[in-house]
Amino acid sequence: MKSKLFGTATIAALATIAAGSLPAVAQSPIKIGFVSTFSGPQAAIGEDMRRSVELAKEHLGGKMGGRPFEIVYEDDQFKPDVGKQKSEKLVQQDKVNFIAGYIWSNVLLASLKPVTDEGDTILISANAGPSQIAGELCNKNFFSTSWVNDQTPMAMGEYLQSKGVKSLYLMAGNYAAGKDMLAGVKRTFKGQIVGEDLTKWPDQLDFSAELAKIRAAKPDGIFIFYPGAHGVQFLTQYAQAGLKGQIPLYQVFSIDAITLPLQKDLALGTLGAQEWVNDLPNDANKKYVADFKKKHGVYPSYYGAQSYDAIMLIASAAEALKGDVSDKSKVRAEMKKANFKSVRGDFKYNTNQFPIQNFYIQEAVKDPEGMMTVKTIATAMKDAKDPFYEKCSMK
Amino acid sequence: MDYLLLQMLNGVQLGLLMFLLAAGLTLTFGIMDLVNLAHGSLYMMGAYIAWTTIGWTDSFVLGALLALPVIFLLGLVVEAVVARRLYVRNHLDQVLATFGLILFFNELVRVIWGPAGKSIAVPTFLNHTVEILPGVPYPAYRFAIIVVGAVVAVLLAWLVARTRIGMLIRAGASNRRMIGALGVNIELLFSLVFGLGAVFAGLAGLMAAPITSVKIGMGDDILILAFVIIVIGGIGSIKGAFIAAMVVGQIDIVGRAFLPDLLKTFLSASAASSAAPAISQVLVYIVMAGVLVWRPTGLFGQRQ
Numbered sequence: 287m288k289s290k291l292f293g294t295a296t297i298a299a300l301a302t303i304a305a306g307s308l309p310a311v312a313q314s315p316i317k318i319g320f321v322s323t324f325s326g327p328q329a330a331i332g333e334d335m336r337r338s339v340e341l342a343k344e345h346l347g348g349k350m351g352g353r354p355f356e357i358v359y360e361d362d363q364f365k366p367d368v369g370k371q372k373s374e375k376l377v378q379q380d381k382v383n384f385i386a387g388y389i390w391s392n393v394l395l396a397s398l399k400p401v402t403d404e405g406d407t408i409l410i411s412a413n414a415g416p417s418q419i420a421g422e423l424c425n426k427n428f429f430s431t432s433w434v435n436d437q438t439p440m441a442m443g444e445y446l447q448s449k450g451v452k453s454l455y456l457m458a459g460n461y462a463a464g465k466d467m468l469a470g471v472k473r474t475f476k477g478q479i480v481g482e483d484l485t486k487w488p489d490q491l492d493f494s495a496e497l498a499k500i501r502a503a504k505p506d507g508i509f510i511f512y513p514g515a516h517g518v519q520f521l522t523q524y525a526q527a528g529l530k531g532q533i534p535l536y537q538v539f540s541i542d543a544i545t546l547p548l549q550k551d552l553a554l555g556t557l558g559a560q561e562w563v564n565d566l567p568n569d570a571n572k573k574y575v576a577d578f579k580k581k582h583g584v585y586p587s588y589y590g591a592q593s594y595d596a597i598m599l600i601a602s603a604a605e606a607l608k609g610d611v612s613d614k615s616k617v618r619a620e621m622k623k624a625n626f627k628s629v630r631g632d633f634k635y636n637t638n639q640f641p642i643q644n645f646y647i648q649e650a651v652k653d654p655e656g657m658m659t660v661k662t663i664a665t666a667m668k669d670a671k672d673p674f675y676e677k678c679s680m681k
Numbered sequence: 682m683d684y685l686l687l688q689m690l691n692g693v694q695l696g697l698l699m700f701l702l703a704a705g706l707t708l709t710f711g712i713m714d715l716v717n718l719a720h721g722s723l724y725m726m727g728a729y730i731a732w733t734t735i736g737w738t739d740s741f742v743l744g745a746l747l748a749l750p751v752i753f754l755l756g757l758v759v760e761a762v763v764a765r766r767l768y769v770r771n772h773l774d775q776v777l778a779t780f781g782l783i784l785f786f787n788e789l790v791r792v793i794w795g796p797a798g799k800s801i802a803v804p805t806f807l808n809h810t811v812e813i814l815p816g817v818p819y820p821a822y823r824f825a826i827i828v829v830g831a832v833v834a835v836l837l838a839w840l841v842a843r844t845r846i847g848m849l850i851r852a853g854a855s856n857r858r859m860i861g862a863l864g865v866n867i868e869l870l871f872s873l874v875f876g877l878g879a880v881f882a883g884l885a886g887l888m889a890a891p892i893t894s895v896k897i898g899m900g901d902d903i904l905i906l907a908f909v910i911i912v913i914g915g916i917g918s919i920k921g922a923f924i925a926a927m928v929v930g931q932i933d934i935v936g937r938a939f940l941p942d943l944l945k946t947f948l949s950a951s952a953a954s955s956a957a958p959a960i961s962q963v964l965v966y967i968v969m970a971g972v973l974v975w976r977p978t979g980l981f982g983q984r985q
Contacts, residue, residue, distance in 0.1 A: 324796075325791075325796070325897075326897055326898050327798060327896040327897060327898055327899070329796035329797070329897070330796060330797040330798065333796065333797075460955065460958045460959075465955065482941075482950070482954050483937075483941065483954070484954050484955055484957075484958050485937070485958060486958050486961075486962055489902040490958075491893040491894075491899075491902070492695060492892060494691040494694070494695070494934075495688055495933075495934045495937040495938040496937065496938075498684065498687045498688055498691060498938065499684075499938060501684075501687075502684045515798055515894060515896055518798075518800060518894050519892070519893050519894050522800070522803075522891070522892065522893075522894065523892060526803060526820040526822055526823070526891075526892070527810070527820055528809070528810040528818050528820065547797075548798065548799075548800045548894065
């Protein structure tokens with residue numbers, strides 16, 4: 287035990303020396319940690335993100351501001367405690383310059399402080415957007431290339447309001463994001479909420495009881511938030527219960543390029559809201575989607591698009607600073623400009639460092655080759671700011 | 682009234698599925714004294730193997746029938762390679778080894794079928810709703826699960842109560858050492874029971890697949906409930922497992938269907954909707970604790 291302790295101390299000391307001497311080596315790579323879910327039922331989402339990060343790396347020629355860069359992937363196993371542990375490892379052991387990724391709000395909330403405060407490392411969320419971080423927990427070291435949880439359902443709610451939908455039944459998983467999503471749709475949808483269920487997350491897969499309640503409540507529409515594997519299950523059971531064709535379904539984050547190959551025709555015609563759609567007509571997006579499809583034979587999802595943007599955002603700062611990312615305040619100032627070609631089209635950062643951006647309504651359709659995908663049918667919100675930025679102490 | 686009936690049917694369907702899983706678990710625990718955490722992996726393997734065989738045959742029923750003997754063989758292999766060595770070891774070793782099996786099977790599935798998960802479509806002849814009472818539609822597939830589950834339960838009851846193997850199983854559950862001393866081929870009996878347990882778990886997995894989809898780790902979540910069921914029912918008792926599964930099925934549905942509305946009568950709507958899932962989650966465990974206080978060996982457990 288004693289010798290092991292000694293050994294650890296030596297390694298730690300050596301590592302400190304090595305890390306200390308890093309800036310002297312001009313061509314040492316910029317290190318980016320990437321935390322996502324690479325195992326278990328939600329691994330398909332992590333894989334989509336990894337593919338997009340690798341594509342971004344390819345498009346950048348493996349360099350940012352003249353320096354090579356490397357990505358260290360870590361698997362959060364869909365668990366907040368593991369995500370926190372892996373984030374700490376990236377900061378303390380791998381000494382990464384940036385950390386990006388994070389699918390899940392609860393994982394991000396657990397990992398935020400160890401990275402941004404104790405580790406003083408810049409974190410770019412490529413998906414999770416818990417409302418707390420947009421408001422009172424906002425942090426100079428935190429940037430988002432996604433959205434605040436409440437925003438996407440707000441866009442959906444606004445659209446339903448404009449279409450004259452009178453009543454909704456709401457369902458989501460019982461965790462940080464699920465609560466934000468339902469709060470979001472209630473901000474803009476002013477009709478009647480006839481029922482609301484937060485189901486056990488992530489272990490409840492059988493929705494028979496809730497579907498029976500919906501049948502009895504007879505709403506004009508059902509609004510759901512069930513990302514990844516859960517969305518597949520919900521849609522299947524919704525159809526099996528005979529509700530498809532009777533009560534229309536509206537969703538956020540529950541029908542996408544990851545779930546569509548499993549949902550297939552069951553998803554056809556279902557509407558959802560999103561800040562990025564694969565058919566947005568800007569050049570960066572056309573290149574991203576075409577190259578992704580050519581390489582993998584499937585469409586990318588917003589998880590991938592936001593991950594691609596996260597790498598491009600880092601690259602824009604490294605480019606402006608000619609590869610020297612050692613001064614964090616300079617890096618933050620450059621990142622705040624969002625001076626890069628986002629695949630969603632150009633956006634600006636708000637004071638809380640969340641994007642001010644458009645939200646679109648999308649419909650699940652078949653493309654000319656018969657592959658399931660989503661297409662944009664309307665713009666629900668233009669240059670939307672999240673409802674929390676005024677609570678953020680950064681101005 | 683219709684709504685209540687619908688919810689009760691949901692509870693029965695869930696209970697029967699849980700019973701299939703718990704039956705094998707209670708037998709291996711009761712007879713071989715083996716804590717088999719990997720029972721959920723057999724549930725998962727059932728679903729994945731069925732996904733493959735259904736793909737081959739293009740028919741849900743044929744595929745399922747083809748998958749069951751494969752799962753039986755898989756059960757025999759697991760028993761011969763791993764489980765047999767664990768019967769004489771203590772529970773801690775068993776937990777460790779069978780937990781290792783879970784990791785092994787999860788990785789195996791990733792290697793063979795990939796990480797993304799699969800879906801099995803509901804067979805077309807069951808892809809509609811039936812009217813169990815006029816004006817009360819119920820998914821035909823879920824109704825079929827109830828029928829199959831009930832048939833299997835009756836078959837199992839007959840097997841345990843009326844056949845020679847069943848006699849040995851019951852004898853094994855109440856006094857393992859004694860039936861060995863009487864010259865019964867224990868090894869064969871153990872293999873058979875393990876294989877049978879695997880078939881039931883696999884059947885539950887493949888029947889659940891069209892409702893929930895086939896994914897890595899699908900058995901791990903449900904296994905905990907299966908353990909709760911065999912503890913409530915009494916370890917080694919098929920009858921206990923059946924009754925406990927029915928009770929747990931109903932509790933689960935009650936917690937999800939009626940608790941939120943009940944809480945809303947004295948809590949604010951938002952407090953009720955976030956408290957209800959938490960409470961319904963622990964409800965099953967409260968019942969288990971209550972049963973254990975009242976009858977420490979479970980409802981139908983053998984007193985020792």
